[in-house]
Amino acid sequence: MESVPQRKTILSGMQPSGELTIGHIAGALRNWVRLQTEFDSLFCVVDQHAITARQVPADLRRRTLDLAAMYIAAGVEPEKSVIFIQSTVPEHSQLAWVLTCLTGMGECSRMTQFKDKSERHSDNINVGLFTYPILMAADILLYNADLVPVGEDQKQHLELARNLAERFNHHYSPTFTVPDPFIPEVGGRIMSLQEPERKMSKSDPNRNASIFLTDTDDQIRTKIRRAVTDSGSEIRYDETGRPGISNLMSLLNVATGQSFAEIESSFANVTGYASFKEAVGEALVSYIAPIRDRFLEIRADEERLRSILRDGAEAARGRARKTLRKVYKKTGFVDLTEK
Ligand code: ATP
Numbered sequence: 001m002e003s004v005p006q007r008k009t010i011l012s013g014m015q016p017s018g019e020l021t022i023g024h025i026a027g028a029l030r031n032w033v034r035l036q037t038e039f040d041s042l043f044c045v046v047d048q049h050a051i052t053a054r055q056v057p058a059d060l061r062r063r064t065l066d067l068a069a070m071y072i073a074a075g076v077e078p079e080k081s082v083i084f085i086q087s088t089v090p091e092h093s094q095l096a097w098v099l100t101c102l103t104g105m106g107e108c109s110r111m112t113q114f115k116d117k118s119e120r121h122s123d124n125i126n127v128g129l130f131t132y133p134i135l136m137a138a139d140i141l142l143y144n145a146d147l148v149p150v151g152e153d154q155k156q157h158l159e160l161a162r163n164l165a166e167r168f169n170h171h172y173s174p175t176f177t178v179p180d181p182f183i184p185e186v187g188g189r190i191m192s193l194q195e196p197e198r199k200m201s202k203s204d205p206n207r208n209a210s211i212f213l214t215d216t217d218d219q220i221r222t223k224i225r226r227a228v229t230d231s232g233s234e235i236r237y238d239e240t241g242r243p244g245i246s247n248l249m250s251l252l253n254v255a256t257g258q259s260f261a262e263i264e265s266s267f268a269n270v271t272g273y274a275s276f277k278e279a280v281g282e283a284l285v286s287y288i289a290p291i292r293d294r295f296l297e298i299r300a301d302e303e304r305l306r307s308i309l310r311d312g313a314e315a316a317r318g319r320a321r322k323t324l325r326k327v328y329k330k331t332g333f334v335d336l337t338e339k
């Protein structure tokens with residue numbers, strides 16, 4: 001897709017590090033789908049970020065294609081958005097090196113995600129995990145993205161991208177757009193079904209804690225039936241006092257679009273959680289089944305998927321190359337194509 005100059009640009013990405021959950025729809029994908037009609041949009045599968053954790057090569061390859069297929073199944077349209085794989089556009093790592101040389105050690109060591117991940121994976125604290133946010137800044141700055149739709153947890157990384165853009169612009173001359181985060185309104189955070197104080201996560205070892213977008217109808221119903229709820233029997237939203245039931249209300253909101261007030265009033269006369277859980281389970285089945293079926297259909301035609309990703313890489317590269325050429329020139333690298 002050619003960029004349309006009047007429209008603002010958005011860029012976002014996810015790591016192919018596991019199967020997607022309903023949390024990814026709530027916190028990210030449903031926004032991408034909504035935003036793609038209004039913005040010049042690029043969505044990337046960040047496979048280079050994923051190798052900051054150890055990966056089995058064949059699994060990484062499969063999950064990368066799965067994730068791209070899931071973007072499309074969730075409603076990202078290749079006709080409206082550029083969908084591509086990070087490693088197929090080499091300019092990402094090329095720009096990342098230039099930005100690495102503009103980043104202080106302290107800036108990276110302050111990142112809470114680095115601190116968390118290096119504590120959790122103390123057997124593999126690699127330099128890539130440390131410089132991860134610089135590669136993310138390159139993803140964003142290469143396309144001069146105005147807005148970056150991400151979850152709250154990514155705000156600090158985005159702050160680094162802003163600082164690096166300003167630093168480069170100041171040190172050389174105006175080159176990069178300074179990006180703003182675009183964080184979804186409350187209700188976008190889905191919690192674990194087993195420990196509702198924790199975020200639902202694709203890497204949770206307890207499979208019953210997450211609803212995966214590839215779960216069967218029966219798996220969805222069973223997981224919701226077994227979801228941890230709070231003492232009491234009223235259907236009322238109270239994130240801190242009643243995290244379990246509030247989370248089920250968030251799930252119903254994602255599946256049906258009903259507000260919390262609407263949900264509360266339609267279940268005002270219901271006592272006990274069983275029938276509410278049935279309703280949430282059925283709503284999720286109706287919401288997820290078409291996404292799952294589309295995913296399977298897209299995945300069954302790998303040639304078409306590869307062709308979409310090839311087109312995406314070509315469109316992204318055309319734009320990335322222009323930015324990198326400017327950056328290299330300003331940095332002082334010799335351009336041998338010039339006479
Ligand atoms: P991991 O468990 O492997 O660390 P994750 O499941 O937390 O990963 P990410 O890949 O870090 O997910 O997230 C991709 C995007 O989806 C981010 O923008 C993140 O904010 C959003 N997201 C992930 N899980 C949820 C959730 N449970 N609720 C809302 N948004 C989520």
Ligand code: LTN
Pocket residue numbers: 011012013014015046049135136139140148149150154157
């Ligand atoms: N760090 C993000 C994934 C990510 C990203 C990006 C998001 C990598 N590059 C560029 C937005 C824009 C994560 O872990 N969710």
